Amino acid sequence: MTQQQYTIAIGGIDTDIGKSYITGLFARYLLDLGHSVTTLKLVQTGCTGISDDIELHRKLMGQPLTDFDRDSTTCPYLFPFPASPLLSARMVGKTIEESVLDQSVATLQKRYQWVLVEGAGGLMVPLTTDLVLLDFYAARKMPMVLVGSPRLGSINHIRLSLEAIKARDISLLGLVYNLYGEHPKEIVQDTLLECRKALTDYGFKQNLVIVPDIRESSAASWQILADAARAHADSQG
Structure with missing residues (x-):
């Protein structure tokens, strides 16, 4: 019997929101269950x-770099200037090709x-003059895990991100609420309530994962995403 394959997009409401940590931690959880997983x-x-x-992914997974890491398969485009992919590529005279990403x-x-396919920056960051990251995911029908946080401005960014995801008919596996960092408890609690309301308002399931989990049941939290991924795959036949 052919084994089911799961390809999941890990997107963020903004840059430096914790996508890489979430990607690595989720991969480690799947690895600990005995699954074959990479990022x-x-x-x-x-x-x-x-x-x-x-x-960072490999460190969190407890693994050394692989041959795929060394030959750039797991990161086909790497640019020195810290800017949008479009600008960073342009500054070294290159263009990001969808065919390279697909390969x-x-x-x-x-x-x-x-x-687990991690993007760069927020969902609407430009990859080329004609393509933003979220449209790349949408065209390939990748279900998504969205990473948010309680930092100031997140409520707006979360709602805009959910609206963009819904408009493209992307399956949302869950919203990860990343608590790392120093945040006023009033904002943490209020933003959490607003996250739940936003998921309801846009018609998404209440798959809200808190990292670190306030119940200290991280396995149960990651299982929410794994179960959602399996349910999505089953629904696609």
């Missing part, structure tokens, strides 16, 4: 050599049961 960083800017986000995805799908 893919579509584009990284502000970096040279091997992607430091991929290095990385396809290569990893053949080798791993689970492929």
